[in-house]
Amino acid sequence: VPILSGHVYSINDNATVEDAATDYEFDIRQLVKVRTVGVSESTDCPKFDLILLGMGSDGHVASLFPNHQALELKDDWVTYITDSPQPPPERITFTLPVINSASNIAILATGIDKANAVHLAVSDSSDGPDALTSLPARMVQPTDGKLVWSLDKAAASSLEALSDDAYEQQHREY
Numbered sequence: 001v002p003i004l005s006g007h008v009y010s011i012n013d014n015a016t017v018e019d020a021a022t023d024y025e026f027d028i029r030q031l032v033k034v035r036t037v038g039v040s041e042s043t044d045c046p047k048f049d050l051i052l053l054g055m056g057s058d059g060h061v062a063s064l065f066p067n068h069q070a071l072e073l074k075d076d077w078v079t080y081i082t083d084s085p086q087p088p089p090e091r092i093t094f095t096l097p098v099i100n101s102a103s104n105i106a107i108l109a110t111g112i113d114k115a116n117a118v119h120l121a122v123s124d125s126s127d128g129p130d131a132l133t134s135l136p137a138r139m140v141q142p143t144d145g146k147l148v149w150s151l152d153k154a155a156a157s158s159l160e161a162l163s164d165d166a167y168e169q170q171h172r173e174y
Helices: 017-033 096-100 112-122 164-172
Strands: 050-054 078-081 091-094 104-109 146-151
Touching: 017 078, 017 091, 104 112, 112 146
Parallel strands: 050 104, 104 146
Antiparallel strands: 078 091
């Protein structure tokens, strides 16, 4: 896809993670200020057209890991971590408020190792008060946008399949 280099905003990988996160958030705030990127009316966060996320077998998305303090951030748009449970240990990531402000969010999960996390992320039941923060993918809940999951057969293998009758009834109702 031909994209103008002036439309690509990279994270500075020559800076410390703290400085890189600060600089990247500054860049995003400038893009919002000049209205290159819109703003969510309900959250005052940037409203990206699309955020594409992968999901790890532990249910992490972006670089937001289960039970990590980065999940609690409300005012920052970009943050960093230095203690990632998976390599590399230092990472930069959008925060949940920014992710959830997007117009469209797509989560991609493939492989049998993701099946349990997919099931927990999309199921209606919760496993106690810590269920939400123990699975960041479950915390992806667009404020005013759409969420689409793309799964292969293996990643979807723990989801309950609708019987033919239930499928037909569900589709008659819409």
